[in-house]
Amino acid sequence: MIVSYGNLDQIIPPNGHYNYMQRLFAKMGGVSKTQDFYRYYVFPNATHCGGAGMTTKVLFDALVNWVENGVTPDYLVAQVNPTGTRRVCMYPNTVVYKGSGSTDDEANFYCQTNQHDDPGLVAPEAGLLKGKGPLKGNHDIRDVSGEDDDDAGEGSRDDNHDIDEGS
Amino acid sequence: MTMRSYWGNYVARQELGQNGLDPLKFQDVNQRALAACDGIDGIVDGMIQETRRCHYDANGAVCAQPGASADPLRCLTPAEAGVVNKIWDRPRNTDGSKMWVGWELAIDQRATISRRATQSDRTVLAMYRVRFSGPA
Numbered sequence: 001m002i003v004s005y006g007n008l009d010q011i012i013p014p015n016g017h018y019n020y021m022q023r024l025f026a027k028m029g030g031v032s033k034t035q036d037f038y039r040y041y042v043f044p045n046a047t048h049c050g051g052a053g054m055t056t057k058v059l060f061d062a063l064v065n066w067v068e069n070g071v072t073p074d075y076l077v078a079q080v081n082p083t084g085t086r087r088v089c090m091y092p093n094t095v096v097y098k099g100s101g102s103t104d105d106e107a108n109f110y111c112q113t114n115q116h117d118d119p120g121l122v123a124p125e126a127g128l129l130k131g132k133g134p135l136k137g138n139h140d141i142r143d144v145s146g147e148d149d150d151d152a153g154e155g156s157r158d159d160n161h162d163i164d165e166g167s
Numbered sequence: 168m169t170m171r172s173y174w175g176n177y178v179a180r181q182e183l184g185q186n187g188l189d190p191l192k193f194q195d196v197n198q199r200a201l202a203a204c205d206g207i208d209g210i211v212d213g214m215i216q217e218t219r220r221c222h223y224d225a226n227g228a229v230c231a232q233p234g235a236s237a238d239p240l241r242c243l244t245p246a247e248a249g250v251v252n253k254i255w256d257r258p259r260n261t262d263g264s265k266m267w268v269g270w271e272l273a274i275d276q277r278a279t280i281s282r283r284a285t286q287s288d289r290t291v292l293a294m295y296r297v298r299f300s301g302p303a
Contacts, residue, residue, distance in 0.1 A: 007215070007216075007217070007218045013267075013268045014218070015269055016268045018219075019268060044214045052214070080214070084212075086214075094217075104212075121217070121219045121220070125268050125269070128268060
């Protein structure tokens with residue numbers, strides 16, 4: 001499975017998915033075991049479902065190549081503008097500039113392998129989703145969204161089951 | 168998603184007694200956040216590699232502050248800066264406890280400071296107008 005977010009997603013907060021990733025890693029026996037079947041990419045400057053080179057072609061090509069040709073997608077390449085490319089590393093790896101060459105060429109970057117996300121970045125969102133799965137037990141979220149719905153006078157509490165899905 | 172959509176209007180109503188924050192002002196402060204955080208990843212390219220490392224304080228965009236906009240339609244009052252900071256922070260309960268994840272800072276700058284107005288930028292900007300200025 002390939003999942004992506006734009007880090008400027010204006011509809012679904014990427015922070016929710018970072019939170020989900022920590023729970024997924026814990027449930028599936030660690031980062032590398034999870035990456036055997038589930039890879040997550042955060043595209044800088046992309047918004048909801050696209051922008052900044054986060055295209056269905058990039059994502060689907062990588063998926064086909066992975067499943068049919070056995071090419072594991074450690075990173076994707078985003079065409080951020082007509083002359084610029086960016087390397088988008090598989091989470092929680094981070095992209096690093098090699099120190100020379102154009103910063104508009106993804107080839108001048110490499111992916112630093114990380115065993116986990118930066119704890120300082122994860123900590124503020126810890127404990128917000130204590131449920132056992134997306135469809136049950138997320139009481140803290142459901143209660144709050146219920147208040148929102150009351151305020152708006154419409155909508156259903158079930159609407160927020162999709163909070164944690166990818167963009 | 169629902170919560171995040173209403174949080175901005177809720178805060179503005181609580182703190183400013185109005186339904187939203189002027190889009191021009193929100194655009195300005197997001198622009199300043201992007202400028203402040205662009206270089207954190209080591210490359211100034213109009214992109215923030217890791218939005219979670221961006222911690223700009225909206226008080227820097229308050230009118231008459233050094234570096235704030237001189238345009239009274241764009242710079243913020245201290246109360247408006249407080250609203251922006253609360254929006255960026257996260258939805259919170261009245262006791263201060265966290266309701267939900269934070270709104271990554273500068274997240275809507277693509278909608279508001281795009282160098283070229285694409286259809287999607289206009290759509291997003293329209294959404295923000297509804298979200299921050301429309302009826303709650």
